[in-house]
Amino acid sequence: MIIKEVTKYLESKFPLYFQEEFDNCGVQCGNIYQEISGVMVCFEMSEKIIDEAISKKCNLIISHHPLILRKGINKIVPSDRVGGMICKALKNDIVLYSMHTNIDSGEGGGNDYFAKMLKLGNVRVLSPHSNLFRKLIVNVPHQYSEKLKKALFEIGCGTQGNYDNCCYSQLGKGQFKPNKAANPFIGENNIVEIVDEEHLEMIYPTHLQHSVIQTIYENHPYEEPAFDLLALENESKNIGLGRIGELDKEMEISDFLGYLKKTLNISVLRYCGDEYKKVKTVAICGGGGSGFIDLAIAQGADAYVSGDFKYHDFFKSHSGTLLVDIGHYEGESFIKNIIFNLLKEKFTNFATLISETEELSVRYF
Ligand SMILES: [Zn+2]
Structure with a gap:
């Protein structure tokens, strides 16, 4: 089994197009067409x-944070932190792969x-994705519609949430007059043709x-297929960063903060807000969610829990929303478990391990 089969499965659950614009989910380096020997999952490479x-014979490492973001890097040298990892991985035929904002945003993902x-x-x-989908409208002779669909x-095409093969169709009449240079599939030159078409x-x-576009040209019988590609204003209600819900x-407030510390197994957090307010509606965003x-x-959250708040961000709690900074890592450290479980449930022909040498980069004293 090659590595690509594994990454393809992961991307069927958390497609790369779920990622934010700044991001660079997916392969960071290496050859995904080699046989897989084992997977190691971590938070940060x-x-x-x-x-x-290398010692545990895993040739695919999957991290949450990518090594390289969309803006890219200028050089790959072993003396750099990122370059060093890339050089070492390539030298040892290891593929580095990341599931970042695609897994944050997707259903069943980090948030x-x-x-x-x-x-x-x-x-x-909390922040539904927009522009993930567009709409295709195409008219096709009735007897060719199944093939095109x-x-x-x-x-x-035609996949929405847990449904696929979705489309709307309606029978109608299409008309056209091929000019003398045309080579019509139906009809004759210089004669108006009316055809039973499916919309x-x-x-x-x-x-x-x-x-x-390519699929239409390959599967539509007409020399000049009629189709529209439309931008949509719709938001994807199940995909996007952050979540909001009710306790x-x-x-x-003191009970809520204690509940956070206990549930997330953290020893310290920063917060700002009215001490006498009660908490019922809670918004969250794993990682750095000050934005x-x-x-x-x-959206009326009584509390917003995330990480990487700056000092001045906290003053927005004046609005009545308790702001709680649990730390960046603390709100997404569990993502490696999601990846691990996904792979364990699906594949039994190679070992999936969680790194045992990973150390917290930022610590508290
Ligand atoms: Zn993060």
């Missing part, structure tokens, strides 16, 4: 973890897991646009 993977840990109910996405479904509508992931019952403070406030 390090040379120590690569050494551990869903976080919400589940806090036992939040009625969980919604099948080809479009095969490349990933198909389906959504597709935005990043597939090139394949959609089982209202809590005093969503305003959204949490706007």
Whole structure:
């Protein structure tokens, strides 16, 4: 079995197009067409973890944080932190792979897991993704519609949440007059032709646009297929960063902070807010979520729990929302368990391990 089969499975659960624009999820370096020998899962890559993977015969390392972001790096030299890891991985035929904001945003990913840990109910996405999908409208002669639909479904069109093969169709009349240079599939030159056509509508992931166009030209019988590709304003209600939901019952702030520390197994947190307010509606975002403070406030959260808040961010709690900074790592350290469980449940023909040499980069004293 080659490594690509594993990454393909992971991407079927958490597609790369779920990632944020700045991000660079997926392969960081290495050859995914080699046989897989074992997988090591970690939060943050390090040379120590690569050494551990070598000793345990794992040639795929999956981390949460990517080594390289979308803006890229200028050089790869062993003396740099990132360059050193890349050089070591390539020298030892190890593939480095990351699941970052794609797993944060996706269903069953980091933020869903976080919400589940806090036992939040009625969980919604705090910052739903937009522009993930576009709409295809295409008219096709009735007897050719099944072939075209099948080809479009095969490349990933018409999938919405847990449903695939989704489309809307309606019978109608299409008309055209081929000019003398045309080579019409139906009809004759210089004569108006009226054809029973099916009007198909389906959504597709935005990043597939090139394949959609190619598939239409390959499977539509007309010399000049008529189709529209439309941008959509719709938000994806199940995909995006952060979550918001309700606690089982209202809590005093001190009880809520204690509940966070106990549930997340943390010894310290920073917070700011009205000590006498009660907490029922809770917004969360694993990792660094200071960018969503305003959204949490706007959506009526009694508390917003995330990491990497700056000193001045805390003053936004004046609005009435308790702001709690649990730390960056502390809100997403469990993501490696999600990846580990995904692989363990699906694959039995190679070892999946969680790194035992990973150390916390930022500690508290
Ligand atoms: Zn992070």
